[in-house]
Amino acid sequence: MATILLIEDNADVRENTAEILELANYKVLTAPDGKVGVQLAEEHLPDLIVCDLAMPVLDGYGVLHMLNKKNNMRQIPFIFLTAKTERSDIRKGMDMGADDYITKPFNPTELLNSVESRLRKAASIKEVISNGLNGVDSLLKMVSGDQAINSLKEGRNINKYKKKQSIYQEGNHPSCLFYVIRGKVKTFKRNEDGKELITGLYNEDDFLGYSALLEASTYKDSAETMEESELAIIPRKDFEDLTNINTQVMQRFIRLLANNVAERETQLLGIAYNSLRKKVAEALTTVIKKYNPSSSDKFGIDISRENLAALAGVAKESLIRTVGDFRDEKLIDIREGCIYITNAKKLAELSN
Numbered sequence: 001m002a003t004i005l006l007i008e009d010n011a012d013v014r015e016n017t018a019e020i021l022e023l024a025n026y027k028v029l030t031a032p033d034g035k036v037g038v039q040l041a042e043e044h045l046p047d048l049i050v051c052d053l054a055m056p057v058l059d060g061y062g063v064l065h066m067l068n069k070k071n072n073m074r075q076i077p078f079i080f081l082t083a084k085t086e087r088s089d090i091r092k093g094m095d096m097g098a099d100d101y102i103t104k105p106f107n108p109t110e111l112l113n114s115v116e117s118r119l120r121k122a123a124s125i126k127e128v129i130s131n132g133l134n135g136v137d138s139l140l141k142m143v144s145g146d147q148a149i150n151s152l153k154e155g156r157n158i159n160k161y162k163k164k165q166s167i168y169q170e171g172n173h174p175s176c177l178f179y180v181i182r183g184k185v186k187t188f189k190r191n192e193d194g195k196e197l198i199t200g201l202y203n204e205d206d207f208l209g210y211s212a213l214l215e216a217s218t219y220k221d222s223a224e225t226m227e228e229s230e231l232a233i234i235p236r237k238d239f240e241d242l243t244n245i246n247t248q249v250m251q252r253f254i255r256l257l258a259n260n261v262a263e264r265e266t267q268l269l270g271i272a273y274n275s276l277r278k279k280v281a282e283a284l285t286t287v288i289k290k291y292n293p294s295s296s297d298k299f300g301i302d303i304s305r306e307n308l309a310a311l312a313g314v315a316k317e318s319l320i321r322t323v324g325d326f327r328d329e330k331l332i333d334i335r336e337g338c339i340y341i342t343n344a345k346k347l348a349e350l351s352n
Helices: 011-023 034-044 060-068 087-095 108-130 133-147 210-215 236-244 247-257 261-273 276-291 305-312 316-328 344-351
Strands: 003-007 027-031 048-052 078-082 100-103 158-161 166-168 176-182 185-190 196-202 222-225 229-235 332-335 338-341
Touching: 003 011, 003 034, 011 027, 011 048, 011 108, 027 034, 034 048, 034 060, 048 060, 048 108, 060 078, 060 087, 078 108, 087 100, 100 108, 176 236, 185 305, 196 276, 196 305, 210 236, 229 236, 261 276, 276 305, 276 316, 276 338, 276 344, 305 316, 316 332
Parallel strands: 003 027, 003 048, 048 078, 078 100
Antiparallel strands: 158 229, 166 222, 176 229, 185 196, 185 222, 332 338
């Protein structure tokens, strides 16, 4: 049973709409304003959100903005429910990532059709994207029917890279999308003195190089392997066909692929203002979240001290000293060059 979060400040509309959805066999959570709605979304991670636009405390635009800042919620289908019918209002909502826009008054069939359609499409896209490269062709078939492009995997070049080998360079024009089949990749920027700052970490089943393609610009950073890796090369035309076939699919695909700008801003603010201990703790926590999704307590962080320092935005010597302090405090253990987390809770507290 799918769970739907309904955010609506009008009690009568809220109760009537909830009843319609419940009769259609959906589990419904209700919130009287945007602030409560965001809290419920964080607690329950609903399958879909129906949200009024004009509300006190936090309006619908604010709700959508808050959800888009959260990695685990920006993929949730979002439907605006409002009496506003101005084109500018609708355009603003869609530009922010809303999936549909239902105007009041509405009939139950209109609402249920929209909900069913968004849930079905979200499930399909989630399934094919989770299958990585094999799933991209399924997505093409889903949106373009019998005219789908042949499988992106079949016949594609798969490049093998050695450790520390360059994939692309900042300032170059993109010609393809990269898909990590095996290995670990980093994106980074260097200043005039050669000091490096890691801007992104990539693992198996991750795409990279998409930002420049989506923006039709040059690469804003460089990419390099952190270990021996294999990457599939998807031509630019195939990627553009994929994102241009269907507007709603394009919006969803961008959400799945693009790094959240707010995360990059948080990283830069942390580098500018956080203490040394907090920077290193955040870097360790970031690597754990990226490469240890199962949260295994036996996971060892196999990453060079240079890369860890570049991720934290600190000097290598400062990082080594702080990592040593963490070991003495029994927050971590170091065996054969790998860092093992022994007190994840305390480390997380340091990074918050």
